[in-house]
Amino acid sequence: MELVATLVGPDATEAAASRVRSALSGAGLAVKGPNALGPEAFELPLLGDPETARAVAATELDGLAIDVCVQPAAGRRKRLLVADMDSTIINVECLDELADFAGLKAEISAITERAMRGELAFEGALRERVGMLKGLAASALQQAYDQRVRLNPGARTMVRTMAAHGARCALVSGGFTFFTSRVAAAAGFHLDRANTLIEADGALTGAVGEPILGKEAKLAALEQLAAEIEAPLSATLAVGDGANDLAMIQAAGLGVAYRAKPLVAAQAHAKVDHADLTALLYFQGYRADEFVVD
Missing domain, CATH: 3.30.70.260 (ACT domain)
Known part of the structure; x- marks a missing residue:
């Protein structure tokens, strides 16, 4: 071969x-x-x-x-990119940062870590953590985005370069649409999908919109988006770091574990522990002089 x-x-x-x-x-x-x-x-x-x-x-x-x-x-150059957001495209777990504004970061981060390692079912863990944020002012979402969220090194270059060469780029997250919509725009994704935090009277209600976008929904998104552009799964690239990313990583033509939990790193086609996200461009055979850099 x-x-x-x-x-x-x-x-x-x-x-x-x-x-x-x-x-x-x-x-x-x-x-x-x-x-x-x-x-x-x-x-x-x-x-x-x-x-x-x-x-x-x-x-x-x-x-x-x-x-x-x-x-x-x-077939190294892929026609579809599906990327996780938290701790992959951005530097933080948004839910954990919201928890910090509620004074509950230690408690909620511990649940996040277990879910990402695959020790807890994602959907139940998400409902539990969001429930703990009941009453948090909705204004904390913008504060968290402005003060805590940053694109990881190479993220914008990776997305913009793939898009410039004809790939469809989707941000598919088990996080929340408030953040994915902003991160997608900042990085250059064509579309984003995530969960919805329910608000009432200027505060979080402690509920999340159903159905929850988790592991199986991420896989379904990969399959659906590939079908929409008439691309086989072999022409897709998926990247993530947690257990709820594993199904799409395994199904993609190239599935990459980025700074990932051991469960994910062990089962991905490749892992990125040392380089930045432009490694995914090099993996596809792009040369540095082809990168779209601001």
């Missing part, structure tokens, strides 16, 4: 790529020399078994700040 191994991260140098090439060759794989895609990004075209290539590359790069993606060379 024609494959490509992409190395991205602070320690990704030509020397490191050459070391991986030697290790892959030693394992019986036919490997060409490294091509530079940009600063701290190299790719190695090769022939062979992808699982063997992944295992060899991971062993050779152990201890280095390098993310690696091994995938079929054909």
Whole structure:
């Protein structure tokens, strides 16, 4: 099988790529020399078994700040991006930040962490946490957005570059529409989907709109959006960090775990622990001079 191994991260140098090439060759794989895609990004075209290539590359790069993606060379550039929001496209968990305004951050963050690790059902955990925010002034949402929410490094470049090259980009979150609408506009997504916080008389009621958008709804969104543009799932890219992202990550043509929980990182096609979100562009074979940068 024609494959490509992409190395991205602070320690990704030509020397490191050459070391991986030697290790892959030693394992019986036919490997060409490294091509530079940009600063701290190299790719190695090769022939062979992808699982063997992944295992060899991971062993050779152990201890280095390098993310690696091994995938079929054909169809690398994806036509659909579906991205999680909290702790993926942005730097925080919005619900936890709202909890801080209510003086409940420690309690609610603990539930969030368990849900993201897959220890709690997402839907029930969301209802419980939102219920704890009953009575919080609705104005806290804008405060949280203004004071706490920032795009993660590379997010805007990733989305804008894919969009400029014809990909459909969707922000699909188990969070809330108040935040996804603003984050989608800031990053350049074409559309956003999320849950709705119910308000009355200027305060949160402690209820969330039903049905709740969780793990299965994210997968359904990936499938529906791919069908709308008549793209096979092999032409899709999904990225996230928590257990409710796992189904869409596994179903996508390229599923990436970004700074993810162990459960997700272990089952994704690739993970990004060291580079910023432009790694997803390099994984698709984009060169740095193709990036859309403000």
